[in-house]
Amino acid sequence: MTKGYVLDPTGFRTDDNEDAGPPLPGLKGAVIGFRVDELWRSWDWVSEIWAEMLRQEGAEVRFWRAGGRTGPVGEKVIRELDEFTDELDAFVVGLANCGSCTSWTIHDALWGKKKGLPTVAVATRHFDELSQNLARRGGESALRRHILPYPLDIRQKAEVHDIAKDHYRPFLRTFGLRDRLAVEPAA
């Protein structure tokens, strides 16, 4: 039998950083930035609860709302992202709750991670795998990701607030605070 050879049609990226990046060393005095979006009110509701709980533990919380990604608006958004992340000690990015917004969430999270910030990307369960795949294709497979239930956006505000409260401690553990939570001295 004659063997034939064909050329490989695929492109591939082999480089990968398997380091999750620095953990959040503590909450007191830390400036923690939330990237929210123009899409998901449920993410506004989650982040407002987490922000309040973080403030109660001594953190300073800031918000930045990302907009469109193309044209002059897109250039402005990237400048804002750069300036916003320059002033943070930690970065929370969401919400990966659709295909394109997962792409943007991971893009912005990698921006923070590459600046050396403790960074967590937040996704809903259905978009967990996509967010992981996009982080891997961005060369950062170990990006910290926190996963919220799905579907989230069709729930009522009170229910989403309860979910946010339930997920607060796990979210902090995703940030690398797992051990410190137990030993951090009381104020």
Next chain:
Amino acid sequence: MEQGWGDGLPLIPPTEARVRGMIAQSGRFPDEVVAVMLPLRAEATVEKIAINAVMAGAPPEAMPLLIATVEAMTDPKFELASLNATTGSVVPAMIINGPIRHKLKIPFGAGCLGGVAGHAPAIGRAIRLLIRNVAGQQIDVTSQSTYGTPGRVAGIVFGEWEEKSPWAPLAERLGVKGDAVTVYGAMGTANICDMIGNTADHFLQIIGKSLAYPGANGFLPSSQWSEVLVAINPVWAEVVGKAYPNPEDVQQKLYDYASIPIDFLDPVYKEPIERIGRLKNGRVHLIQKPEEVFFMVAGGMGGLHAAMLHSWGTCLTTTRAIPQVADTETAAA
């Protein structure tokens, strides 16, 4: 199939000889990087484009068109990364202008959006294979498209019937004369039928009002853009062109008609539209600016129908010139 290289249809084996023949028609070196394709961030070299073109069955003469298309859709303003990831059903449609339509047998008359025997399906498929194999778009891996679209198999590839158009070609109106490809993020195709109207305003009205369905991405408060593409059949185009020889007037008319009264919507939809200031005289427009309405002449002489291709809402349409390659020997030299 086992390698995950295909779309389920039979593939032509990309042997070295076939691939070299394809590259020769490009006038470029095989290792030249045309673009980095997202989300995989892999390099689309001339050789990778040629390999996928061979597999798809595209003719070697299509290489300059394929390269121009890759350049157009990897322009950052086209936002290929999120297009490939979205839950939407968007596909980069290729609209071809210039004499190359004839050389490559790109359809622009009857059946131009699908069904004409010619090179268009293979050319579209080559781009789809590149998006799969180089950009890395795979359903449930890097793409969450809820439905997908038939256009994600063989693309949407058609030309403008320039010879029947009362206006300058679409690509020329977008800044590129002659052979050109315009890449547009299309949410599929839909038909508009009118067997009653007989004036330019009738036709523009039925097209514009048909565009404005509430679930179109252009009505989403989060949509930064809301481009729309309309193909007008040559019979209607002649009537419309006589009344509105200036293409900007056609754009304005379609913009005006493509709107709905805000009270048509439930308050939960109304509030965010009002908040971002898209309400004008009690109406919300599908398209945010008249210049975001693209129209062209295409379709059969049977008339009676127009085609509308709604946009996804993030990609900005991009147009690239298709370079001419003198001949195979020159290109290979």
